[in-house]
Amino acid sequence: MSYLYPAMSLTEFQISGKKINVIGEKHLNNDFKYDVKKDNTMITSHYALNFIQQEKLNYRALYLETIPTKFHSISDKQLYYENFKQNFHNFNLSSVNIKDIIINLNPYYAPRLFGADYRQLSKDNLSSILYGFDFDRMSLPEFKNANQFLIHVINIFKCFEQEFEKAKIIKNMPINVINNIKEYYENNIPGFLHFLKVEQYSLPTEKQLTIYKRNIKMLKRAMSDLMDFLLLRDILLRSQTEILVLLGEEHTKNFKITMKEYIKTYKGKHYGKHLSNFYVSLNKKI
Numbered sequence: 001m002s003y004l005y006p007a008m009s010l011t012e013f014q015i016s017g018k019k020i021n022v023i024g025e026k027h028l029n030n031d032f033k034y035d036v037k038k039d040n041t042m043i044t045s046h047y048a049l050n051f052i053q054q055e056k057l058n059y060r061a062l063y064l065e066t067i068p069t070k071f072h073s074i075s076d077k078q079l080y081y082e083n084f085k086q087n088f089h090n091f092n093l094s095s096v097n098i099k100d101i102i103i104n105l106n107p108y109y110a111p112r113l114f115g116a117d118y119r120q121l122s123k124d125n126l127s128s129i130l131y132g133f134d135f136d137r138m139s140l141p142e143f144k145n146a147n148q149f150l151i152h153v154i155n156i157f158k159c160f161e162q163e164f165e166k167a168k169i170i171k172n173m174p175i176n177v178i179n180n181i182k183e184y185y186e187n188n189i190p191g192f193l194h195f196l197k198v199e200q201y202s203l204p205t206e207k208q209l210t211i212y213k214r215n216i217k218m219l220k221r222a223m224s225d226l227m228d229f230l231l232l233r234d235i236l237l238r239s240q241t242e243i244l245v246l247l248g249e250e251h252t253k254n255f256k257i258t259m260k261e262y263i264k265t266y267k268g269k270h271y272g273k274h275l276s277n278f279y280v281s282l283n284k285k286i
Helices: 048-054 074-090 096-103 107-112 118-122 126-132 140-159 161-167 175-199 206-237 249-258
Strands: 002-005 009-015 018-025 044-047 061-064 113-115 242-248 263-267
Touching: 009 249, 018 206, 018 249, 061 096, 061 107, 061 206, 074 096, 074 107, 096 242, 107 113, 118 126, 118 206, 126 140, 126 206, 140 175, 140 206, 161 175, 161 206, 175 206, 175 249, 206 249, 242 249
Parallel strands: 002 044, 018 242, 061 113, 061 242
Antiparallel strands: 009 018, 009 263
């Protein structure tokens, strides 16, 4: 039996005549050692790097959970990734898969390699704080300190509003995705921003703190939904009909919810749950 490793889910979506295969990985450090065992017996592993290389990248677009970067020419893009290969320790990566893919990338394929994580455009560790900090355990005094950070996150979210307005008319953009983002911009985000500005000079009551934490969860969903929208925008506008995407499993879980009606095949322990030991069965080729 063969497995894709290290990975936690493998999902195929079909939309607008395009096939999108999304690998959900467990982010593993650059020094992670490949060693797969199941029931004390070594299994046949298709490492994510080899799997992607074998999927004929010259006919696909490949999206990685890295910062989207615009280039003036193909040669500029090739030079960028060559620099990455030489200096990858200077890049803030927490994925051995992404590191290995870029380091082993043939420069010929660079034009078909794209960044998928627009949250990184803020360049201030926004994503790791928003999704990594345990706001549910935040005390009343910590509330005041977090206000300015959350206002900053909202301002980043608002910076993409013009891009949303331009892209929502793209043919075959899922209506549920458009409506979700529209609701954030018109109601949810303005309401939370008003709450933050009113309460930033005083400590909240327990009831207000409950409202505050509920809105933080909403803001996390809003950022994730916006990133999914921007990724879909890029995919729908590209000429390639076969797309391969490598994201962290936490990111893919939200994408699977957003795009549930477009799922054709799913490989994982069960929907929305993590696999143990970071491997996914490849009994059927996608």
